[in-house]
Amino acid sequence: MRGRLQLALMVMALSVLMASTAQAEGVKSSVPTLQGGIEEGNPQRSDRNQSVTTTKIQRLNEIELPATSVKDLFSQSSTPNTSSPIQITAVRAVPTPQGVEVVLETPFGEQLQVTNRSSDNNYIADIPNAQLRLPSGDAFTFRSEKPVDGVTEITVTNFDANTLRVTVTGETALPTVELFDSDTGLIVGVVTATSPTPPTSETPQEDDSIAIVVTGEQDGYWVPDASTATRTHTPLRDIPQSITVVPQQVLEDRNVRSVTEAVETVPGVVEGFSLSGVPGVGASIIRGFQQGTSDGGGSTLRNGFRDLGFWGLSAIGTVEQVEVLRGPASVLFGGLEPGGVINVITRQPLSEPYYNVALEVGNYGFFQPSIDFSGPLTDDDTVLYRFIAAYQSAESFQDFVNTDLFSIAPTITLNLGDQTAINLYYEYLETLVDSTELPGRLSDGSTIFPRDFYPGYPQFNSLEATTQRYGYTLRHEFSDSLQLRHAFAANNSDFDTQESSGTELADHRFLVIGNNSINDFSWNSYFAQIDLLGEFNTGSIEHQILVGFDYSNVANAQNFGFPTNPPPNLDISDPDYDNDDIPEPIYDRGENQDTIESYGVYVQDQIALLDNFNLLIGGRFDWISSIGEGDFRPGRTSDNSAFSPRIGLVYQPSDIVALYASYSRSFQPPPVFGLFNEGGGGEPFEPTRGTQYEVGVKTDWLDGRLSATLAAYEITRTNVVTPDPDPVLAARGFSVQVGEQRSRGIELDVTGEILPGWNMIVSYAYTDAEVTEDNSIPEGNQLTGVPENQASLWTTYTIQEGDLEGLGFGLGLFYVSDRQANLQNSFTLGDYFRTDAALYYRRDRFNAAINIRNLFDVEYFDAGLFRADPLTVTGSISWTF
Template sequence: MNKFTLLLLIFTLILSTKILQAQQPNAIITGKVSIKDNKPAEAVSVGLSGTTKGAITDNSGFYTITHVLPGSYNLTFSGVGYKKFTKSITITAGETLDINVTISSDEQQLQTVEITGRKEKTYKTTKTFIGNKTQTDIKDLPQSVSYASKELIADQGAIRIGDVVKNFSGVNQFTTYDDLTIRGFRVNGGSNTQLLNGLRTSTGFWKQPLTNYLERVEVLKGPSSALYGNASPGGVVNRVTKKPLNENRKTVSFSLGSFNTLRALADFTGPANQDSSLLYRLNFGYEDANSFRDLQFDKNIIIAPSLSFVASPKTRINFDLVYNNSRSRLDRGQSTRLNDLYSTPASLSINTGNDRLNEQTYIVTLSGIHQFNDHLSFNAAYSRTGYQEDLYEHRSANAYAVDGNNTAIPNLVALQIFSRIRKRYIDNFSGYFNYKANTGWLEHNIVAGYDYGSERLPVGASQLTASGYRNAANTGSIGSYDPTKKANYLLDKNGNPVPNVPSFNLDDVINSQRMQDDSKDFFTQVAVDPTYYYLNAGYVQDQVRLGKFQALLGVRYEYYTDFANYKKATEAKTHSSAWLPRFGLVYTATKNINFYGTYVEGYNPQTASTLSNPNAGGPFKPLTSNMIEFGAKSSWLNDMLTISTAVYQIDQNNTLYNANVADQPDLLRQVGKERSKGIEFDITGRITPNWSVLASYAYNDAKITQSLVPAEVGSQKPNAPKNLANIWTRYNVSRGMLNGLGIGAGANYVDKRTLSLNLAQGIPSYTLLNAALYYQVGKVLLQFNANNITNKKYWVGGYDYLRLFPGAPSNYLLTLNYTIN
């Protein structure tokens, strides 16, 4: 009996036991939560003491808690902006108990900056800070936002960003690294344009960080430079960490799954002192997992503590730390024989037993808010990111080995070796005033602030590289092979040039993957020069409301300072600057429907520093972009379900692509112009209190419109599918013999794509089917996730047929989750 069958048998036995148990008649608690003047209190969390049962009030203040066992309980009402209220109740079997309460606003809940925890337990999020740096209803933001809450992430068993973003319209993976495509434009963790709690940071690019410490993941679509500085024109990813709550919650979970996966996670939160002026939260994660890919593994420890100090009713300070220690190997992808996509198994990786990738990352943030009065508040936040890399790898040289006539040998992949150490530090400060006032009929929400950001690659970064072919004297290497100068090369008995690093033999994979004796290879020093840049920016925006109309008007001034030849005798400062306007208009057609339009511009200097790659070449012209977007956002079914749509066009100048130079793998070249246009639909929320759903569809026509290479003009951009679609739904059984059972199911569709700018190489479309079972017994939740249940062979992305990134075959994950209190 295999492990999969055994786990299903255990699940079936537990479920059968539940069905056979004698059931007491279930009771129901329902009611309405109001504030003063009988106005409904929306998004209030209603919890039943001693159980995991609860509800969230809808936009009319109503809630319902079903399948309650008879007994005495405390019913607790709490929510952001409200004072906590507890009521003792007693309920009998089969009773429907109506509990209507009135709660008070809490002046201590300072919501101008996101430093308090979210208590909701649904897929739907009504408010965000990513759109204009203040708490704003998503429907009032004149720009498209996609998001995934921690509840959705948990239900899908998602543990990495790549698993999460498949739920977003217009977002897909570029590779299996922390590397995405948003509306046809690439954004990755190697640049400091990703956000953590609204501040710029970096994840290191190679490995996707775990998600167990995240409250949600969200994407603001389109250029966001007017808010956050240089960023991809497709959008910006913001990872929001879990914050402390003023009530005790403790959960632990253990997961076992395919590829020898073992995970242990914990999440503890609550007051740290008697008066709840100090709140804490601690998230911990441990992972030890192999992979369907040869020689690949991940061993991760993540520690994410958070503290909130309520210094006074008008002042709050927050401290966050995310520390990740990762040991793994770097997967450079699957290689095939020339142009035959299916000629090698998806498990094939061009690695050896020598290889390693050890990374350490920390992100520490100190943030706070002071409210001077009902109209004026000040926010400030500082973040420091530290990244350390220790890499040793055998990787493809982006080419096949050649014979004496310089003809590719299809079963031999040319190899090179990288040995590298480096560190990076990113600093960010954001400070701004928020002023709310009325001038006649106009309501103003004004934000004015200052941003500082810097990135430094300090002295000490080093790389050794072994590549190319051995010279005739066998005393060194030559970067590339020239058949007209055979006398310069060491030749084998067949007259073929001898590679400096033995080639990877696709006909003898096992021997090629064993530990190699690299002492005989010739290594050369490759410059990893120190880099440093910083930026200063000032901005002001006003969100103006007049009746059914809201206008968002903003402008940002960016001033970049980059150090050319940093730390060298020829060091010199270079400067660039940009004015970045932003305009948006929202019209509230009905209580449930908003229409909007927006225009934004983007700017991104492309220096060695800002690219985080001293070997990219250049100098390059800065990226400039603009976007026009129109859309609608609506809510239905008593605000349980939201539906949004957007139509957009993005233009960008001076995009960089890999130059595909064999002995310079990091070298980039610049393309003239690109245009992306499309349409997106998103559905998020609940159809009934027990039926949750998230679905999206995106059509994206992303073309190169101007290039020095005529054949590229009119071609679809690399790894930018024209069509993306997904759906995920969960239904919970709330009464009867199957009470406590939940069922989840979903599908993801990704259209065919081209790779890099090689128009002859592409990857096919694919559809994945996933499913899940959930079973709740008191404080214990047993969860079983099955992914790619049809065992579809597919690729999530890649650069070419020497560097493909296949997706995982059928796999499962069994999770046991226990709520301590």
């Protein structure tokens, strides 16, 4: 099978090259016109810009030869890169005697081409090769509500990765709109829908009465670009790998409480291990491989930088969107599992005042007030801020469990001129769990007690944890084509846990309390990165090159203990939780300290060979040093290195279709706590390696409102640790690295807007993840927690007009097939079909919603044998002012 897949990859790559050459013989032309005003007979301006856009695929004999000297290279790099969208850095709405003018400002007063049309009461102007950006480089949406009589709103938003859309909506008729140039950019002149008088081109005067709402969120379900795959803002269709973006609107519509819940609509991603029901603590399984449970969060990112992951608290209120890159990502981020990586993008300071107050309440004692404030601190917008804070209190369906979570997250952005910006951030989270939630299954897979039964002694189960994140990012633009970026990120997390839970049943009645321990974990990670991002041309070939260096240090200190007097068995027919005869445990304690230090250098080039043929190539080299010491870590050090390449091709046979193929590798540092390799010969383990081949197709439908990705892949994970074949050495705990695991699959992802107000996300994944070589696990056994079939549908509809405008409905369907609970495949976690629902009302700045999770109260388990939440109802209300 592997040989056939590799052959298929080569055949597809050859077909792409042949098709590209054949397509180079043809010319494709699209000539949109701007007639002035609106197409349906509106007055024209004599100074209106006419625009004609022609797309031509170059013939081979028309391709300009690359530079042959350093002088030629820099001469060509100074030529404007027409493929890079012009950035709209500010949008202003100012009144005129006839109406209002919306000014789209560009850094250097670039000329913008416009294609306009009308639809019902909407005037729509599409501006190709332009994108709306904040000073920090992030996308945003501009909205002016009821700026003049007869006009409902004016919006300016990124329609796709290369197109800016201006929409003017009339209340009862089509508004009158004129477009004309200014020294700073483009002016959109608007008068009322009933006024025949065109706007003036005279310099407008500012007026504070205009209602403007500028937010840092990306409206809608489809996001045209992402940064996780390349560390640059790259259109999704130009990335030769599967990537899914879960935007703010989806997080709000579903009202998710954690990142794990946020990615439930992503194909190939399912919930992995969790931790005692702690808010925001958990891990996901991506393409068959568990992420971030023992490596200090190495498989999770936060704004593109290493995070604590499983051993770090998180609050969903600070999240702007979540990007999931499926497949190896070591080429840019270092040691990772091969299944993929989850990158959480946080909310950033805004250039316009924004204040949001919210309250959520729900069953099981759920209560959460929160605030989100942002805006400028200075009149010239050189200092921007954002402050997010929340408090959460909740009980559980399991008796005795009660959880409190407090979080604050201040952020400051300093705009030091037009070319330099510094972002400073801090986040603090603290949780207290009086009695932690316990697994709902025993070690043999049986479930012998109801949901609300507590299978342990609540007084011996608790958790206290704090997490702090702080750091900064610096960006400096030397020119339009060269940029320096630098970042520092620190993550500190402390977990104090006490656990005492049942593991098996004796005499069909007494629960054996066999899992007893006390642990004080301290995870500390520090990350620093610097890179250069440049654009230049070699002849007609365009390059966007990234060169960087990063350093990370992850240290885990553990103080642990096991009781010398474990508590007595628990009678499940008549549990006595307050037994006065139970003595306080006395623990035999020990300490361990593990540290992983790594240095990495990476280079990446995004090459536009033709208008419809792109090449992505990159490589990274890492040096890793691991040190383990302590009572159960006889002092040991290992030094390793790893090279992680990636190469991918994207061919676009039409404006709406992109075909891609890629090859990539990953590595993960060996666990410090593992015993030595090769039968006790004293050699430390080497990193595990992942190798992926992937092919796929990406399409855009309905004028770009709906996108789909279909992908097929094969990932092989090698250097897996398995017991030594010598039974004597295996009994002593020694291992060898000859194990292999493989995951193959097909994934489908469809996202976007079907009709105005009707959004949808559909996903399906088929995953065959199995053990292919091992000394103790039978070959063919399925990997832990991986369903063969996974499917989801989430859809919403919002009424667009009339008295019920703003009223919306949501429905979610989630299916996960059977999964194996362990590598031995000794028992199975059953399949489940869960239904979610939502009812919401959004009008102006008011938002109210009711969200229902697990509508039909289906019982199922995660990979950590914890029961999923039963029927959960949450009511929320918020006001933005």
